Amino acid sequence: MSTFKNEGFIHIDDLDQHALDAHRPTIGERNRVDYRAVAKDVGRIGEGKKYLIRTHGCQMNEHDTEIMSGMLEEMGYQPTAVLEDADFVLYNTCAVRENAEDKVFGHIGTLKPMKAKNPNLMIGLCGCMAQEEVVRQKIQEKHPHVDIVFGTHNVHMLPELLEQAHHTKETIFEVWDKSDATIENLPKLRKDKIRAWVNIQYGCNKFCTYCIVPFTRGAERSRLPEDILAELRDLAAEGYKEVTLLGQNVNDYGIDLGNVDFGDLLEMAAKVEGLERIRFTTSNPWNFTDKMIDTIAKYDNIPSHIHLPAQSGSSAVLRRMKRGYTREEYLELVNRIKTKIPDVTLTTDIIVGFPGETEEQFQETLSLMEEVRYDGAYMFIYSPRAGTPATRLPDDVTDEAKKDRLKRLNEVQDRISLEINKSLEGKVLRVLVESESKNNPDVLQTRTDSNKIVHVRASKDLIGQFVNVRVTEAKTWTLNGELVSEEVPAV
Ligand code: SAH
Numbered sequence: 001m002s003t004f005k006n007e008g009f010i011h012i013d014d015l016d017q018h019a020l021d022a023h024r025p026t027i028g029e030r031n032r033v034d035y036r037a038v039a040k041d042v043g044r045i046g047e048g049k050k051y052l053i054r055t056h057g058c059q060m061n062e063h064d065t066e067i068m069s070g071m072l073e074e075m076g077y078q079p080t081a082v083l084e085d086a087d088f089v090l091y092n093t094c095a096v097r098e099n100a101e102d103k104v105f106g107h108i109g110t111l112k113p114m115k116a117k118n119p120n121l122m123i124g125l126c127g128c129m130a131q132e133e134v135v136r137q138k139i140q141e142k143h144p145h146v147d148i149v150f151g152t153h154n155v156h157m158l159p160e161l162l163e164q165a166h167h168t169k170e171t172i173f174e175v176w177d178k179s180d181a182t183i184e185n186l187p188k189l190r191k192d193k194i195r196a197w198v199n200i201q202y203g204c205n206k207f208c209t210y211c212i213v214p215f216t217r218g219a220e221r222s223r224l225p226e227d228i229l230a231e232l233r234d235l236a237a238e239g240y241k242e243v244t245l246l247g248q249n250v251n252d253y254g255i256d257l258g259n260v261d262f263g264d265l266l267e268m269a270a271k272v273e274g275l276e277r278i279r280f281t282t283s284n285p286w287n288f289t290d291k292m293i294d295t296i297a298k299y300d301n302i303p304s305h306i307h308l309p310a311q312s313g314s315s316a317v318l319r320r321m322k323r324g325y326t327r328e329e330y331l332e333l334v335n336r337i338k339t340k341i342p343d344v345t346l347t348t349d350i351i352v353g354f355p356g357e358t359e360e361q362f363q364e365t366l367s368l369m370e371e372v373r374y375d376g377a378y379m380f381i382y383s384p385r386a387g388t389p390a391t392r393l394p395d396d397v398t399d400e401a402k403k404d405r406l407k408r409l410n411e412v413q414d415r416i417s418l419e420i421n422k423s424l425e426g427k428v429l430r431v432l433v434e435s436e437s438k439n440n441p442d443v444l445q446t447r448t449d450s451n452k453i454v455h456v457r458a459s460k461d462l463i464g465q466f467v468n469v470r471v472t473e474a475k476t477w478t479l480n481g482e483l484v485s486e487e488v489p490a491v
């Protein structure tokens with residue numbers, strides 16, 4: 001594990017290669033490993049015991065939780081949602097912003113008295129926080145009641161770590177600082193029977209200056225297309241309707257393999273019989289090839305929804321973030337996409353209050369939102385992450401200004417989302433019925449191709465099916481609709 005030191009401020013241009021390359025793992029020979037060959041068979045050590053995994057962060061973590069649930073249930077553990085009933089509590093953590101970390105430490109602190117009462121209770125911490133040395137130190141010093149800490153590269157070791165933990169009172173730290181492996185044949189216990197996540201690529205090589213992910217997830221590694229396609233075919237055979245291909249930077253898929261790119265993979269996935277929706281995330285604004293755009297336009301089972309994180313509308317801020325594109329280049333890409341996919345819906349991520357962001361630069365972000373007219377946006381206040389290059393820049397935007405900018409950004413986006421949603425009132429859309437609505441079991445939650453939620457009153461028998469609905473009422477974040485029998489007009 002490398003330690004990331006803040007060595008005082010240096011000019012952002014000096015952060016170029018010499019500073020970053022020191023931390024950039026090289027793409028090694030891709031090493032395809034079979035879980036069954038490397039995982040220790042510990043038998044049914046969880047028989048009669050219950051587990052609870054608390055998951056924070058992105059879809060990748062959600063999917064890792066499905067994998068770890070699969071491992072635990074192979075060991076005999078049963079799930080529980082009740083903390084007091086659990087024999088093993090595992091925190092699958094996110095390090096992308098500080099407040100997510102604070103929450104986890106808060107939770108772990110509250111387990112101390114439970115552990116004192118029941119020494120057989122096992123507590124684990126994994127995921128992106130575990131990759132940070134500062135976090136491990138804090139666990140060692142303040143939370144010695146944690147039994148196992150493992151990272152993002154050795155999830156497959158969960159069974160043997162749990163077994164070891166039964167024989168020792170010390171916290172077991174088993175965190176690898178990098179990996180060039182992709183692990184296949186992992187057990188998976190998918191929560192949903194209609195929509196599934198499928199990893200296509202691990203890690204990130206981009207090193208945006210604010211972001212901790214390349215440090216916590218390591219260098220980009222692509223899974224072999226044949227492994228991905230086999231998983232997709234299995235999912236189709238099991239009756240899954242929708243898959244989301246996951247990677248931090250899916251546009252780079254295949255660079256380490258050499259003979260395949262993301263455009264190719266998308267096309268191969270679209271041809272898998274029975275899969276009615278193939279989504280992907282995250283596709284970044286760089287290397288967004290015409291082949292990708294053409295493939296999305298060509299196949300009906302690739303929804304015309306693209307999450308295209310801009311982060312800022314100011315070229316000066318984008319340069320300090322090392323995003324690798326200017327405002328103009330981003331807008332050029334948006335226009336290229338909108339020309340070839342006229343019904344496209346775009347969503348984005350924005351960071352406000354990046355070091356040095358002036359009011360004028362923030363206004364360029366506001367004007368970008370007006371120009372692109374996103375259907376939705378995830379908006380964040382910049383959070384300095386130890387070890388990332390941006391922490392060397394003076395964090396000179398006041399807390400007040402950061403909060404004010406976030407509020408103004410939200411207001412603009414809420415207005416645009418509502419305007420776009422209002423334009424859908426009266427229209428008939430094809431939706432996949434996902435589940436009962438979380439807040440009202442009498443209503444079904446359905447989702448459009450454009451990734452909008454439509455609430456509909458209809459029979460639960462429709463869950464898992466595609467139906468047509470007429471939009472009756474538009475809200476900022478969701479729509480209400482009614483079931484119709486008519487066909488959706490072709491676009
Ligand atoms: N790979 C994806 C994003 C992964 S992190 C991409 O490049 O788009 C998800 C989002 O968290 C980012 O898009 C960014 O908007 C936000 N984020 C990342 N680091 C952050 C930080 N230090 N402070 C605030 N937001 C951050």
Ligand code: SF4
Pocket residue numbers: 204205206207208211212213214248249284
């Ligand atoms: Fe972070 Fe940038 Fe990689 Fe996304 S592309 S995970 S923002 S470094």
Ligand code: F3S
Pocket residue numbers: 056057058059060061093094095096127128212213216217
């Ligand atoms: Fe968070 Fe790690 Fe995902 S930092 S956003 S859980 S890759």
